[in-house]
Structures are given as structure tokens and as C-alpha cells.
Amino acid sequence: MKLQLTKTKTIEIPLGGKGGRVAAADMTGVELFGGDQRGVPAVRIAYRKSAWHLLAADFIKAPEGELPERWEDVSHRSTWEMPSAFQAPHAAIAVNSHLAVFTQATAETILQDMARGVPAAAPSAMDSVKKRFALKREAPRPEASAPAPAANAAPKQLPAEGVPAAMNGMRFAVRPLAEEGRHLEAALPEFQTLWIARLLQEGHRPTASSIQPAEAALMASVLAQPALAETGGTGLAMFMLADRVFFAGYKSGLPVLWRRCPVKGGYTAMKAAVKKGLGLDDDMVDSVLEDTLIDPRSALEPIVGPILNELDLSRAYLVGNHGMKIERILLAGLPAGGMHVCALAHDAFKMELVQPGVFDGLVQPAKGEIAGDCAFLPALGAALAATEAVS
Amino acid sequence: MKRAAFHLNLLAESEKLSSSPIRLRVMLPVLALLAIVGMAVWWGTLTTQLMLARAKTSDVRSELAAKKGAHDEIIDSMTRANEEAAQLKQLEFYRGGCVRWGETFATIAEMIPIRMQLVRIEIPEPPPQILRDPKNPKRPPLLGPTNDTESVSVVMTGRAARDTTIVSFMESLEGAPFTNRLSRVTVKSVQQEPQPQKRGEPRLIAFELECRAADRRFAE
Numbered sequence: 212m213k214l215q216l217t218k219t220k221t222i223e224i225p226l227g228g229k230g231g232r233v234a235a236a237d238m239t240g241v242e243l244f245g246g247d248q249r250g251v252p253a254v255r256i257a258y259r260k261s262a263w264h265l266l267a268a269d270f271i272k273a274p275e276g277e278l279p280e281r282w283e284d285v286s287h288r289s290t291w292e293m294p295s296a297f298q299a300p301h302a303a304i305a306v307n308s309h310l311a312v313f314t315q316a317t318a319e320t321i322l323q324d325m326a327r328g329v330p331a332a333a334p335s336a337m338d339s340v341k342k343r344f345a346l347k348r349e350a351p352r353p354e355a356s357a358p359a360p361a362a363n364a365a366p367k368q369l370p371a372e373g374v375p376a377a378m379n380g381m382r383f384a385v386r387p388l389a390e391e392g393r394h395l396e397a398a399l400p401e402f403q404t405l406w407i408a409r410l411l412q413e414g415h416r417p418t419a420s421s422i423q424p425a426e427a428a429l430m431a432s433v434l435a436q437p438a439l440a441e442t443g444g445t446g447l448a449m450f451m452l453a454d455r456v457f458f459a460g461y462k463s464g465l466p467v468l469w470r471r472c473p474v475k476g477g478y479t480a481m482k483a484a485v486k487k488g489l490g491l492d493d494d495m496v497d498s499v500l501e502d503t504l505i506d507p508r509s510a511l512e513p514i515v516g517p518i519l520n521e522l523d524l525s526r527a528y529l530v531g532n533h534g535m536k537i538e539r540i541l542l543a544g545l546p547a548g549g550m551h552v553c554a555l556a557h558d559a560f561k562m563e564l565v566q567p568g569v570f571d572g573l574v575q576p577a578k579g580e581i582a583g584d585c586a587f588l589p590a591l592g593a594a595l596a597a598t599e600a601v602s
Numbered sequence: 603m604k605r606a607a608f609h610l611n612l613l614a615e616s617e618k619l620s621s622s623p624i625r626l627r628v629m630l631p632v633l634a635l636l637a638i639v640g641m642a643v644w645w646g647t648l649t650t651q652l653m654l655a656r657a658k659t660s661d662v663r664s665e666l667a668a669k670k671g672a673h674d675e676i677i678d679s680m681t682r683a684n685e686e687a688a689q690l691k692q693l694e695f696y697r698g699g700c701v702r703w704g705e706t707f708a709t710i711a712e713m714i715p716i717r718m719q720l721v722r723i724e725i726p727e728p729p730p731q732i733l734r735d736p737k738n739p740k741r742p743p744l745l746g747p748t749n750d751t752e753s754v755s756v757v758m759t760g761r762a763a764r765d766t767t768i769v770s771f772m773e774s775l776e777g778a779p780f781t782n783r784l785s786r787v788t789v790k791s792v793q794q795e796p797q798p799q800k801r802g803e804p805r806l807i808a809f810e811l812e813c814r815a816a817d818r819r820f821a822e
Contacts, residue, residue, distance in 0.1 A: 300621050301621070313610070373606065373609065373610075373611065375611060375612050375613065375614050377614075382612045382614075383612075384610040384611055384612050385610075386607055386608070386609070386610055387607075395610060396610075397610035397612060398612075399612050404612050404613065404617075405617070408613055408617045408618075408619075409619075411619070412619075413619035413620060413621075413625060414619075414620070414621065414622070414623045414625055415621060415623075416621045417621055418618065418619040418620060418621040419613060419618070419619070420611075420613065420618055421609065421611045421613055422611065422612045422613040423609070423610055423611060423612065424610070424612075427608070427610045430608060431605070431608040431609070434603045434605055434608065435603075439603070440603070444603045444604075461603075464603040464604040464607070465604055465607045466607055466608060592608075595605060595608075596605055596608045596609040596610075597609060597611070598605060599605040599606035599608075599609045
């Protein structure tokens with residue numbers, strides 16, 4: 212049990228039994244600042260009767276305000292309340308931030324990142340206005356919440372596994388990969404972490420129990436997939452998002468690969484290619500990608516081909532370096548056109564791609580099945596990863 | 603799947619907030635404050651009660667001091683009353699222990715045979731009694747007897763012409779007229795008186811008889 216005496220002083224009283232840590236069996240996952248016009252994707256899952264149940268999934272109202280870009284903006288505190296369907300005791304928040312880091316790296320690289328600290332943020336709109344009109348403030352106003360600038364401290368060792376560590380204005384978390392010497396590294400500026408942590412108010416359901424970069428949550432979004440469970444937690448997944456593609460490798464239930472596809476592309480590029488290649492309107496593109504009568508593969512091939520080539524490289528790496536046997540590759544994150552990507556992969560690389568449902572592996576609510584939308588993947592992944600203590 | 607391996611949580615344990623409406627972080631200081639206030643109230647109540655008790659004690663003491671003279675007088679009066687009541691009771695005992703000898707003496711007078719003369723009838727004083735209380739020698743001596751009964755004897759001194767007359771008289775004293783009055787008549791002494799100077803006068807026998815009389819019973 213932890214007692215916060217003051218803002219900075221906390222005492223911990225070890226309790227018997229489970230070592231003071233209680234498994235979160237009811238979790239709401241949300242993805243913040245993903246840019247979805249429909250709202251904030253939210254998913255609530257609960258562990259009941261030896262199975263994970265999907266309780267709710269919907270787009271909810273976004274919190275007021277923007278994710279702060281500087282320490283000075285943290286003082287603008289925003290509060291957020293979730294609809295009753297999502298009022299689980301805990302919330303896992305997946306955050307999209309251009310200052311966030313999620314990558315696989317060696318210990319030396321992570322230590323260098325920790326020593327570097329907060330990356331230089333893009334100048335704010337007000338700053339550009341000031342430069343344009345040569346406005347100068349007489350004296351800079353000291354901000355109470357902003358830390359005093361100081362020389363970056365050099366970290367001596369990696370943070371403990373799964374324990375967040377603050378270093379040079381950034382919050383780091385590290386997990387080892389199944390490959391020796393490599394780690395998954397997640398980082399977010401300290402001020403963004405604090406701002407997000409206080410979005411959900413104390414004493415109201417839910418409160419934040421986990422903050423993860425959206426990409427980390429995306430990697431965990433397939434943990435409940437039966438296709439992955441059938442192979443003992445070994446497999447390869449390709450996440451095709453609107454403007455980027457990621458490859459994730461899993462080995463015996465542990466992460467072994469996380470790689471961003473160096474080829475620029477994604478669902479937006481696919482739609483643009485189909486629109487241009489077939490001469491369609493915007494409204495027609497989605498239906499064509501889902502239609503079996505029209506074959507858009509010739510238009511998709513220039514976009515998808517290089518991506519599949521990179522996927523094949525990742526597969527070869529896993530097969531060659533880790534001795535993994537990969538028969539099927541999971542395709543996730545693609546709202547439409549998945550069957551054409553699968554067909555292209557089969558034709559060009561003899562790879563079998565399967566596109567499972569977003570909520571496959573979860574018990575659907577009795578009152579009615581919830582349709583799986585790819586936008587729920589990070590929210591679902593955040594919730595699944597945050598329920599780490601429940602098997 | 604080992605989900606923990608995928609959980610890269612950037613939120614520190616100390617930053618996690620409780621969704622419970624009862625916040626220990628808030629409740630503990632509040633409870634501590636309430637406990638302190640409660641202790642203060644309790645202490646204040648105790649202090650007030652102590653002050654009130656002290657004031658009351660002081661009042662009672664001054665009242666006692668004021669009443670001490672009257673109280674002593676009352677105690678003295680009660681003591682005296684008790685003693686006088688005890689004396690009255692003793693006197694009542696004496697009234698109960700009073701022996702009326704008139705009738706006995708009248709009967710004796712009738713029973714005295716011819717040629718016998720009683721010179722003296724004496725009722726000896728009872729042995730002296732310890733009338734002072736050994737525990738409280740300052741107390742005035744008790745007026746009454748220390749026992750419920752007191753043995754009484756009668757000594758008769760006289761002269762008779764013959765010894766048979768004395769014996770006859772003794773039998774008379776133990777007879778029916780003196781039942782419950784006299785008993786156990788014994789001869790204390792008997793002797794011949796000197797020869798009479800006149801010729802023809804008989805030589806008398808002096809005697810002294812002792813009779814046990816009925817006990818004096820001191821009762822109300």
C-alpha cells in the first residue's frame with residue numbers, strides 16, 4: 212500500500228499476500244490524440260470465468276485541450292470523464308505523440324537516448340508568430356512547473372524491466388526482447404506523461420494505471436488473437452496504418468521484433484493509388500477495395516509490393532536468426548483492401564497473410580456483437596498489455 | 603502470451619491515482635485531524651470536569667469547615683444522649699434488680715420461736731465491681747452491674763436458749779413460707795455465751811446463720 216504524504220514524499224507499506232500488487236481484471240483502453248474524427252477509440256475488457264470478455268467498444272468524446280508540447284503548457288490542466296460503459300476501475304492510455312519513442316534498441320542506444328533527453332520540439336505557432344513579427348518579451352516569465360534548465364545527466368544503467376524511469380525530462384520504460392542484448396524502448400516526455408496521468412480525476416472511475424506509446428499498444432493488440440495462440444505465441448504481424456506500416460515479431464509469447472517499414476505507405480497511399488489508377492472518386496475507393504468484382508491489385512502493387520518485400524525481409528530475419536517457423540502472417544490495421552494485400556503477398560512472395568477480426572479471441576457481449584474496427588487496435592492493445600498480471 | 607513483456611508502462615506507481623471515492627491520502631490526514639480534535643475535546647472535557655470537581659471539593663470543604671463546630675456539638679450531644687440513655691438503662695436494670703425484703707422480714711418475725719432473739723440481720727454488700735471501661739478510661743464509670751445476676755445472702759445473728767430452737771428456726775427458714783426467697787440455710791457460727799451473772803438465768807447460745815437469698819436479676 213502506498214501513501215502519498217506530500218507531492219514528493221511517498222511511503223510504501225508492504226502488505227502480505229500478493230505482494231501488494233493486485234491484478235487488474237477490468238480495464239478500459241483508450242487511444243488519445245490518434246486523430247480519428249469519430250472520437251477517441253475506447254475499449255473495455257474484463258477477465259471473467261477464465262476468459263477475456265469484451266464489454267464495450269466505442270468512440271467517445273475526446274478530452275478538452277491538446278497534448279502539451281512544452282512544460283509551460285502543462286499548467287493548463289484538463290479533466291476528462293468517460294461514459295458509464297467505460298467506467299472500469301483502471302484505464303490504460305495509448306498516446307500518439309510525435310515526441311514519443313517506441314523502438315527496439317540495444318542497451319547502448321537506449322542509454323544514449325536517455326542521456327539525450329527531450330528531443331527538440333517543433334516551434335509552436337506563437338513562437339513562429341513572434342519570429343515573423345520580431346516580437347520580444349522584456350523578460351522571460353518563470354514557470355513554476357517547468358524544471359530549471361540543467362546539463363543532461365548521463366545514465367549509468369538501464370531502468371529496471373517494466374519500471375518507468377525519468378531521465379533528462381523524459382520518461383523511459385524498457386522490456387527485453389527475446390533476442391539477447393536487444394530491448395524494447397518506450398519513452399515520452401515527462402510533462403506529457405504527467406498531463407495525461409491527471410486527465411482522469413482521482414476518485415472517479417477510471418483512473419490511469421498505464422500510459423503507453425500508441426505503437427507499443429499496437430504491438431500488444433494481437434495478444435488475444437487465436438491465430439497467435441495456436442502457434443504458442445510465435446508469429447509475425449504486419450500493422451498497416453493510414454500512413455505507416457510496422458512489423459512485429461513474437462516468439463514464444465515474447466516480443467522479438469518491432470520494426471517500422473522504411474517504405475512510406477499505408478492505407479492512405481493505397482487509397483490514393485486506387486483512386487489514381489482506376490480513376491475513382493473518394494467515395495468509391497473504400498467500396499472498390501472491399502469489392503470482389505473489381506480487381507485493384509494492379510493499382511495497389513506499386514504501393515504494397517515494396518511493403519511486402521520488407522515484410523519478407525522481416526520474415527527471413529526471424530526464420531534465419533531465430534529459427535522461427537512462420538506459416539501465416541497476421542495483417543492488422545487495414546480498414547479495407549486486406550484481401551487484395553493477402554492475394555498480392557501470396558502471388559508475389561508465397562506468403563500466407565490472414566486478416567483476423569480486431570476482437571477475435573475475446574468473448575463478445577451477450578446483448579449484441581460489437582463490430583471490430585481497426586481504429587480500436589491501440590486501445591485494445593493498451594488494455595491487454597495493462598492487464599499483465601492476469602493470465 | 604506473456605503480456606507483461608509487452609507492457610511498457612510509463613506511469614510510475616506513485617503517480618497512479620485511486621478511482622475509489624475514499625482516498626486514503628485524503629482520509630488519513632482527515633482522520634488524524636479528527637483524532638486530534640477528539641483528543642482535544644476529550645482533554646478539554648476532562649479538564650473542565652477536573653476544575654468543576656476541584657471547585658465543588660473546595661465548596662464542600664469550606665462548608666464542612668463551617669459546619670464542623672455544629673457537627674462536633676451534635677456529636678457531643680449525641681454521645682451524651684447515648685451515655686445518659688445507657689445510664690437510664692442501667693438504672694432500669696436496678697429497678698428490675700430491686701429486692702423487696704419487707705414481706706420476708708415480716709414472715710421471719712412471725713416465725714421466730716420463743717426463747718430466741720435475733721440481734722441483727724445483715725445483708726452483706728456485693729463484691730466491688732469494675733465499673734470503669736478499661737478501653738476508654740476517660741469515660742465516666744458505669745452505674746450498673748456488670749453481670750445480669752447477683753447472688754445475695756442474708757446473715758442473721760441471734761441468741762437462743764437451746765440449740766433445738768436454732769435448728770427449728772433453720773427448718774422454718776427453709777420451709778414453704780420462704781420458697782423462692784431464702785434457701786440453703788447454714789450455720790456460720792455457734793457458741794455458748796458466758797455464764798450469766800444472775801443465778802437462775804439460762805446460759806444462751808449465740809449463733810450466726812447465713813441464708814442464700816434469691817438472686818438479684820437485673821433486667822428491664
